[in-house]
Amino acid sequence: MASWLDYTLNGLIVGNIYALLAVGLALIFGVSHLINFAHGSVYMVGAFIGWLCLTRFGLPLPVALAAVVVGCGALGVAIERIGLRPLRHAARIAPLLATIGISFILDQLVQLAFGADPRAVPTPLPDWHLRIAGATLGSLDLLIAGIGIAAAALLYGFLRFTRLGWAVRATAQDRDAALQMGVDVDRVNQTVFAIACALGGVSGLLVGMYYNSIDPAMGFQATLKGVVALLIGGLGNVPGAIAGSLLLGLVESYGVALFGTSYRDLFAFGLLIVFLVWRPNGLFSANRALPPEPMTGTFLAAAKAVRVPRPILVVLVALAAVLPWLGASPYVLQTLTNAWLYGLLALSLTLVAGTVGQISLGHAALLVIGAYASALLSSDLGWSPAVTIPCAGVITAVLGTLLVYPAFRLRGHYVSIATLGIGEVVSLVILNWDGLTRGPLGITGIAPLPWATTARAAYWFTFAVLVVFALVQVRLLRSHLGRTLRAVREDDVAARAHGIAPNRYKAIAFAVGGVAAGVSGGIAAHLYSYINHQTFDSQVSILALTMVILGGLGNVLGGIAGAIALIGLPELFRWAADYRMLIYGLVLLLLVRFRPQGLLGTV
Numbered sequence: 001m002a003s004w005l006d007y008t009l010n011g012l013i014v015g016n017i018y019a020l021l022a023v024g025l026a027l028i029f030g031v032s033h034l035i036n037f038a039h040g041s042v043y044m045v046g047a048f049i050g051w052l053c054l055t056r057f058g059l060p061l062p063v064a065l066a067a068v069v070v071g072c073g074a075l076g077v078a079i080e081r082i083g084l085r086p087l088r089h090a091a092r093i094a095p096l097l098a099t100i101g102i103s104f105i106l107d108q109l110v111q112l113a114f115g116a117d118p119r120a121v122p123t124p125l126p127d128w129h130l131r132i133a134g135a136t137l138g139s140l141d142l143l144i145a146g147i148g149i150a151a152a153a154l155l156y157g158f159l160r161f162t163r164l165g166w167a168v169r170a171t172a173q174d175r176d177a178a179l180q181m182g183v184d185v186d187r188v189n190q191t192v193f194a195i196a197c198a199l200g201g202v203s204g205l206l207v208g209m210y211y212n213s214i215d216p217a218m219g220f221q222a223t224l225k226g227v228v229a230l231l232i233g234g235l236g237n238v239p240g241a242i243a244g245s246l247l248l249g250l251v252e253s254y255g256v257a258l259f260g261t262s263y264r265d266l267f268a269f270g271l272l273i274v275f276l277v278w279r280p281n282g283l284f285s286a287n288r289a290l291p292p293e294p295m296t297g298t299f300l301a302a303a304k305a306v307r308v309p310r311p312i313l314v315v316l317v318a319l320a321a322v323l324p325w326l327g328a329s330p331y332v333l334q335t336l337t338n339a340w341l342y343g344l345l346a347l348s349l350t351l352v353a354g355t356v357g358q359i360s361l362g363h364a365a366l367l368v369i370g371a372y373a374s375a376l377l378s379s380d381l382g383w384s385p386a387v388t389i390p391c392a393g394v395i396t397a398v399l400g401t402l403l404v405y406p407a408f409r410l411r412g413h414y415v416s417i418a419t420l421g422i423g424e425v426v427s428l429v430i431l432n433w434d435g436l437t438r439g440p441l442g443i444t445g446i447a448p449l450p451w452a453t454t455a456r457a458a459y460w461f462t463f464a465v466l467v468v469f470a471l472v473q474v475r476l477l478r479s480h481l482g483r484t485l486r487a488v489r490e491d492d493v494a495a496r497a498h499g500i501a502p503n504r505y506k507a508i509a510f511a512v513g514g515v516a517a518g519v520s521g522g523i524a525a526h527l528y529s530y531i532n533h534q535t536f537d538s539q540v541s542i543l544a545l546t547m548v549i550l551g552g553l554g555n556v557l558g559g560i561a562g563a564i565a566l567i568g569l570p571e572l573f574r575w576a577a578d579y580r581m582l583i584y585g586l587v588l589l590l591l592v593r594f595r596p597q598g599l600l601g602t603v
Helices: 002-032 039-056 061-087 093-114 139-161 163-173 175-180 185-211 219-233 238-259 261-278 310-326 330-355 364-381 385-409 413-432 455-477 480-490 492-497 502-528 538-551 556-572 574-594
Strands: 129-132 135-138
Touching: 002 039, 002 139, 002 163, 002 185, 002 219, 002 238, 039 061, 039 093, 039 185, 039 219, 061 093, 061 185, 061 574, 093 219, 093 538, 093 574, 135 139, 139 163, 139 185, 139 238, 163 175, 163 185, 175 185, 185 219, 219 238, 219 261, 219 413, 238 261, 261 385, 261 413, 310 330, 310 455, 330 364, 330 455, 330 480, 330 502, 330 538, 330 556, 364 385, 364 413, 364 502, 364 538, 385 413, 385 502, 413 538, 455 480, 455 502, 455 556, 480 492, 480 502, 492 502, 538 556, 538 574, 556 574
Parallel strands: none
Antiparallel strands: 129 135
């Protein structure tokens, strides 16, 4: 009994930490209708500010907490003013993508400043313990609970009894009406971002003290946990965010008690999928779950696609084909081989996100499925890669479509969150399914491709596969099916009124895109000879989305050009390799701001 009480108290303490994150996300969504994917990066920055104050400067904990509040609050103001305010009249997808770019930038800057290694965070508290019915609470547990309760009380008082708090609530209820009544909405947004980021920074420091470790990569998972808690309670619902955080903490704690620590995140993201499918508006929100318009149609800027003359295309393909004979080094060929594999992923995503309008933030899951399918068929059954790679494409198409099908009825932010959650679930299932996937050890000794044992041969093979898939996709986009997919993207309600079944065509797009991604993953597995659950992580999904936005959503040639630009160029220019994620973030931020239709335009 005492042990279960321990798990309950632990879940509530962790839920308090999640609540500081989720409340900030709820406030931002309430006034901006935006899920701030940079929130976890601010949480990470807060952890490092606190670590500096406690270790380098030897400041007491209250001063460190104050420094975190001020520093992260100022960072929140800067994010809103510089990164998001210029996009206030853009479609909803634009600021969401901008926050992803800001997240990349912050993560890379902290890593450049402090290195990638974890840092231990001291806990300058007395060694007190409180016994409750056999369970134990330490001084840090009491501090976390106290900060959580105090933050909730102060936030309640601010929103309930101050004029600025009333303005925040008015803006959250009806932004246009608030503007007409003279509310300074820009000031409201800045205030909300300052409060939300200050809470997020404090949460980061508390997590660092609780687990005695911080690192520059800790922000992404924190964002996901905050989003899960937010979805459970209901987007924009502050009390719901607190309740959802406590529920998430309890589910994780009980899951660890029953199945072990490796299942902690699996329970969290499984809970996310359950709520998205069966109750997307959360437990405590009465608002409608689905926004009135898709996130993509209005994002595609009014600009014609750049038409590259066919003779120039033929010359470019010919030059790429003869490049190995022009003195290119094995390193250059290996780099471009990797770019061709990412080009296949970009083709898959540009069909799903650009043509049919389903913004996927978990597309790397298709790579993982394809890689493991081909590797297991080759290693366990002894099949030739000539058979396993096409099989990987088919398996990925079927399994990927089945996994994402329940999300087809969702729209707006919910689609992006659902695909992100599905991607995390796939990775966690692979991590924990030891009997099939070898768990964290991964699969070693994957058979090489007999026809691609040299850098030249691998280059030609991957390039040929890319060209074939590109030609097939161009043909598809020019067909009646392609026009139907674009009709679903522009307005699925109107498409349904004309007798089109949107879910059916979304499934077709995911299936066709799944073949390309699965083949890419299968080839990569045999070229790499080793894969594990982290080979293609969530950053790969965001990178793929950056590629297709850089080239132009729905543009086949643009997707390939984006892969070359973001994969090939940083590798070829060695000085830029250490700044890759910073470059990706800046490119994404600048594209969303100044060239949302991409370099080659949208199709």
